[in-house]
Amino acid sequence: MRAYGSGSRIDARKGRIRISGDFRFHRMLIYHIVEKEVWDALDSELYSPAGLEREGFIHCSFKEQLLGVIERYYAKGSELAVLEIDPQYLMSRVVNEPSTNDEIYPHIYGQINLSAVVSVEYRKA
Numbered sequence: 001m002r003a004y005g006s007g008s009r010i011d012a013r014k015g016r017i018r019i020s021g022d023f024r025f026h027r028m029l030i031y032h033i034v035e036k037e038v039w040d041a042l043d044s045e046l047y048s049p050a051g052l053e054r055e056g057f058i059h060c061s062f063k064e065q066l067l068g069v070i071e072r073y074y075a076k077g078s079e080l081a082v083l084e085i086d087p088q089y090l091m092s093r094v095v096n097e098p099s100t101n102d103e104i105y106p107h108i109y110g111q112i113n114l115s116a117v118v119s120v121e122y123r124k125a
Helices: 036-041 050-055 063-073
Strands: 010-011 030-035 079-085 093-098 104-109 116-122
Touching: 030 036, 030 063, 030 093, 030 104
Parallel strands: none
Antiparallel strands: 010 116, 030 079, 079 116, 093 104
């Protein structure tokens, strides 16, 4: 299921309940930014951006890093899909390691299985 329009959010995992109000159940989610047209064209249960083959991992961010990443790497007005990912459900390994300005970012070493995508937010850069 896909949602359209600026700021739209969808539940990408049917049948899964997310508990966010109780800190005992709080999980650290990570985010991956992709061009909207690339995401909308996906016809597989696995997502592999071009950078995975080139760099060996998929760049991700923590929530507080999203705005800075979008401002640095995406042209103003670009249509984007921001994937909210629960690492607990990824079939690939996640490593938090230094990247831009020695800040720690999550990197996924393998494909993103769509069952790990909690939601997708469409927005403009």
